[in-house]
Amino acid sequence: MKIRxxxxxxxxxxxxxxxxxxxxxxxVSAVAITLLLVGSLIALLMNVNKLASDVEEDVSVRVxxxxxxxxxxxxxxRSDLEEIExxxxxxxxxxxxxxxxxxxxxxxxxxxxxxxxxxLHDVFILNTAxxxxxxxxxxxxxxxxxxxxxxNYGGAEADRLFEIMETVRNIGAVIIIxxxxxxxxxxxxxxxxxxxxxxxxxxxxxxxxATNWFIRxxxxxxxxxxxxxxxxxxxxxxxxxYLSGFDTLMGYLSGTYFGLLPPNPFLIQxxxxxxxxxxxxxxxxxxxxxxxxxxx
Amino acid sequence: MIExxxxxxxxxxxxxxxxxxxxxIDQGEFVYVVGPSGAGKSTFIKMIxxxxxxxxxxxxxxxxxxxxxKNKKIPYLRRHVGVVFQDFKLLPRLTxxxxxxxxxxxxxxxxxxxxxxSLEVLDLVGLKxxxxxxxxxxxxxxxxxxxxxxxxxxxxxxxxxxEPTGNLDPETAWGIMDLLEEINNQGTTIIxxxxxxxxxxxxxxxxxxxENGRIARDQERGEYGYEN
Numbered sequence: 083m084k085i086r087x088x089x090x091x092x093x094x095x096x097x098x099x100x101x102x103x104x105x106x107x108x109x110v111s112a113v114a115i116t117l118l119l120v121g122s123l124i125a126l127l128m129n130v131n132k133l134a135s136d137v138e139e140d141v142s143v144r145v146x147x148x149x150x151x152x153x154x155x156x157x158x159x160r161s162d163l164e165e166i167e168x169x170x171x172x173x174x175x176x177x178x179x180x181x182x183x184x185x186x187x188x189x190x191x192x193x194x195x196x197x198x199x200x201x202l203h204d205v206f207i208l209n210t211a212x213x214x215x216x217x218x219x220x221x222x223x224x225x226x227x228x229x230x231x232x233x234n235y236g237g238a239e240a241d242r243l244f245e246i247m248e249t250v251r252n253i254g255a256v257i258i259i260x261x262x263x264x265x266x267x268x269x270x271x272x273x274x275x276x277x278x279x280x281x282x283x284x285x286x287x288x289x290x291x292a293t294n295w296f297i298r299x300x301x302x303x304x305x306x307x308x309x310x311x312x313x314x315x316x317x318x319x320x321x322x323x324y325l326s327g328f329d330t331l332m333g334y335l336s337g338t339y340f341g342l343l344p345p346n347p348f349l350i351q352x353x354x355x356x357x358x359x360x361x362x363x364x365x366x367x368x369x370x371x372x373x374x375x376x377x378x
Numbered sequence: 379m380i381e382x383x384x385x386x387x388x389x390x391x392x393x394x395x396x397x398x399x400x401x402x403i404d405q406g407e408f409v410y411v412v413g414p415s416g417a418g419k420s421t422f423i424k425m426i427x428x429x430x431x432x433x434x435x436x437x438x439x440x441x442x443x444x445x446x447x448k449n450k451k452i453p454y455l456r457r458h459v460g461v462v463f464q465d466f467k468l469l470p471r472l473t474x475x476x477x478x479x480x481x482x483x484x485x486x487x488x489x490x491x492x493x494x495x496s497l498e499v500l501d502l503v504g505l506k507x508x509x510x511x512x513x514x515x516x517x518x519x520x521x522x523x524x525x526x527x528x529x530x531x532x533x534x535x536x537x538x539x540x541e542p543t544g545n546l547d548p549e550t551a552w553g554i555m556d557l558l559e560e561i562n563n564q565g566t567t568i569i570x571x572x573x574x575x576x577x578x579x580x581x582x583x584x585x586x587x588x589e590n591g592r593i594a595r596d597q598e599r600g601e602y603g604y605e606n
Contacts, residue, residue, distance in 0.1 A: 289456060291484055
């Protein structure tokens with residue numbers, strides 16, 4: 083394409099945006115509202131997802147050391163545990179530490195058991211690399227030998243938790259995909275209406291001998307611009323709300339295992355996604371909509 | 379120049395609009411297409427610039443073989459065939475000048491040529507002084523002149539006029555007629571579908587009467603031949 087022609091197409095699309103003022107306004111608002119909905123729901127669902135993962139990460143395998151195990155044996159056990167694959171971290175919590183935890187949770191009266199009366203075990207706490215390895219790691223740890231008194235990871239409860247989280251994640255994915263489809267549909271529909279009102283114009287263009295691409299380019303650019311401007315509005319609203327919401331909520335959540343997705347890169351990804359949806363749908367929507375009228 | 383042989387056109391709804399039509403029109407002719415409503419006049423005319431594709435037969439316009447013309451090539455055919463309609467079909471959001479210039483932008487002419495030629499054709503139709511107005515600020519006759527200016531801007535070899543005077547009062551209609559005559563004198567073939575018996579009978583040219591999808595009468599300097 084000649085530069086002059088490209089310049090002409092860009093000029094035409096701007097001219098048409100201005101001359102069709104109200105239609106442009108309607109299309110931009112439709113894009114903005116749709117993307118605002120899509121964007122905020124994605125932000126919400128992705129964070130629910132993140133919290134779900136945090137909950138899962140919190141599940142760890144507790145390996146109880148048999149009472150009366152000597153320190154050497156215990157260290158041997160530690161190196162055995164280190165051999166197991168898919169373990170990210172091994173923590174040791176002595177029976178004294180454990181008792182203190184219990185006293186912290188259930189009350190000082192458990193202080194009676196301090197010293198030699200302590201019925202609790204020394205514990206190795208294994209954090210697996212990913213939640214799905216939990217059961218496997220627990221099995222392998224249990225197989226080490228008599229030094230291991232018991233292995234516990236919440237068993238059935240943890241499995242149930244994983245199941246629920248999996249469901250939450252799947253539902254979230256389905257909703258996000260459905261929303262993106264809705265956005266695509268709504269935006270291209272709005273643009274179709276804007277173009278419908280200009281079908282005579284397209285008909286005349288065809289009759290004076292304009293090629294399809296000559297007609298299509300200005301519409302394509304116009305659609306992309308409408309999509310872009312329409313996306314800028316939800317992008318700024320969501321950015322502002324997410325940044326301020328992030329600081330507030332992270333304050334509450336500090337000291338827990340839970341956290342929101344940090345704005346970098348999450349917010350940047352959402353912004354990129356919304357702008358892309360706007361521009362791509364805008365241009366594709368408009369060129370699809372005029373396809374019908376080009377057949378004259 | 380324009381050649382149709384054994385042409386049939388059956389619409390998807392089952393109506394046969396053209397039923398074995400043969401005709402040849404030479405470069406530079408002025409031809410009236412007359413006939414009752416629904417006889418196939420419009421379909422005949424639309425087949426010349428490929429708005430309608432014949433079901434069967436041969437249609438040739440210049441070097442274009444319309445039966446084997448790819449859809450992608452249609453625009454190039456239309457640059458050789460200017461069309462004027464009863465309802466003008468001007469772009470309402472463009473000024474008179476822009477409407478005329480548009481037909482040339484489409485062909486990728488350079489802006490200087492566009493400027494020059496637009497004013498030239500507007501001068502020919504006598505509307506140079508209204509170049510900056512919008513179509514809705516003009517009278518019907520003036521709008522039709524703009525449409526004609528647009529149709530001839532690219533110097534087509536054929537100008538098709540589908541009832542160009544249908545919406546105009548008699549005096550204005552004569553003005554349009556004079557203009558078409560002038561364009562014809564410059565060598566452009568003119569094919570004009572009309573119901574205006576007065577024009578056909580006074581300004582004598584070849585008359586093609588279309589009835590039941592065929593040429594019922596082909597007469598040099600013929601009469602209109604129907605009761606109005």
